[in-house]
């Protein structure tokens with residue numbers, strides 16, 4: 287059970303005050319009866335002497351009757367409120383305030399009473415004993431009286447019970463006074479201890495607050511003593527803790543911000559291989575929303591290779607390990623993992639793993655490899671054809687005039703194809719290497735379209751196709767490199783002509799916020815849905831044989847995409863197989 291320091295101090299004060307008061311009380315109490323007795327005796331002695339002189343003035347032995355003496359005793363007693371006895375020198379009780387005439391006669395001789403004997407000997411005598419006459423414990427004081435010679439003894443007596451009563455009353459008063467003093471002292475100590483314990487309580491409250499994270503509280507320093515020093519130290523400590531926590535929090539949030547904004551995934555595991563932290567990038571990579579703390583990498587990422595590299599670094603406790611792995615869940619990705627141990631001094635504390643998503647890099651590398659393979663393949667076909675036909679011609683076919691001409695025509699067409707392929711590849715390489723050197727200036731899309739369409743008119747006519755231009759005269763100008771935009775349009779309109787057998791081709795433009803959208807649509811063969819996403823890849827052709835027959839290399843749309851992107855525009859395609867296609871691109875307004 288918790289007892290407040292306030293109550294403890296009060297209790298200690300209470301006990302100390304109680305002990306002191308009780309000591310004083312018992313001491314006074316013990317002496318009280320004795321003091322009361324001595325006081326009463328002293329009083330009685332004074333009264334005896336007073337009565338003695340009074341009686342000496344009033345009594346003349348020869349002329350005073352025993353009746354007068356008795357009246358005198360009663361008179362003195364009335365004033366002094368004590369028992370007064372007057373005894374003759376031979377011990378006869380001549381007067382007594384408590385006895386009447388008859389009783390006086392019956393009382394035995396008092397000569398042998400100790401106080402009388404003492405008084406006869408030495409003027410004054412005293413004794414305390416039980417009085418057979420009045421049946422009470424009494425204190426007697428007797429004195430000889432008589433001016434020139436002793437005439438008798440005057441004796442005053444008082445019941446000791448009376449002293450007891452007086453001392454009893456005193457004791458009661460004393461008890462009451464001590465009790466009140468005790469209560470008052472207790473109350474004072476209660477308030478004093480409250481005053482002392484108040485700052486202690488405040489310190490305790492503040493400490494509890496600090497433990498609960500509230501560092502804003504401060505205590506007012508009211509005293510210039512040890513408690514004041516303690517409060518000062520406490521306030522200082524709170525201030526220090528606050529600034530340390532702020533420092534740590536700032537450092538932590540900085541680190542968190544860095545980890546959060548990192549493009550790489552980061553995972554920290556403890557020395558037992560349990561996850562302590564993973565950053566958002568890694569969470570996104572593995573789509574893990576659950577609380578990962580305390581779990582193993584295998585549980586979260588479901589990849590044995592990640593678990594293996596974690597285990598390896600925890601086992602080796604040194605060096606940096608790198609490994610490239612491919613994950614299939616939740617997405618197909620290639621990750622480069624760098625794992626390093628975390629050590630605090632000589633103590634090994636876990637490991638940190640950094641995940642680089644190198645899927646794009648590897649994909650680009652693959653595209654480049656494929657590109658080289660594709661280019662060599664595309665080049666080989668016309669070259670082998672040219673080589674084959676020239677060999678045949680040299681082997682004698684040259685003399686066969688009809689065939690020789692056909693062969694030469696094929697060689698010419700393959701050479702043209704080769705030249706176009708080389709042109710396209712070089713163009714694409716130039717565009718891709720960001721060396722496009724665009725000459726941007728405001729230009730009218732309608733004019734460009736008209737120029738190109740008139741150039742392709744003959745080819746359209748040969749296939750009985752009509753090219754419609756639907757662009758308003760006051761269409762906004764575009765900010766573009768005219769020649770490159772012309773290249774885009776040639777590619778798109780050529781495709782439309784190539785892959786359309788009947789119907790019409792339409793070129794239109796519309797405004798879209800800060801852009802102009804140019805649409806080239808046809809009523810041709812259309813493109814299967816599965817091929818649409820890959821359409822803009824280099825050398826991608828829906829129907830390779832058919833496209834080749836038409837002299838296509840599969841680079842046209844790739845060039846289109848790059849030129850439009852270089853203008854900050856977008857390309858898109860909509861197509862339905864057998865119904866037609868619609869290619870569109872956007873170019874910023876001037």
Ligand SMILES: Nc1ncnc2c1ncn2[C@@H]1O[C@H](COP(=O)(O)OP(=O)(O)OP(=O)(O)O)[C@@H](O)[C@H]1O
Nearest residue numbers: 781782785812827828829833838839840841842843
């Ligand atoms: N308007 C269209 N209608 C149907 N298919 C199309 C259309 N435009 C392009 N395609 C398909 O997309 C493929 C890629 O087009 P791209 O222009 O890149 O190459 P190409 O026309 O075959 O050759 P190149 O343009 O280099 O001479 C084509 O082979 C064709 O299959």
Ligand SMILES: [Mg+2]
Nearest residue numbers: 777781842843
């Ligand atoms: Mg094309």
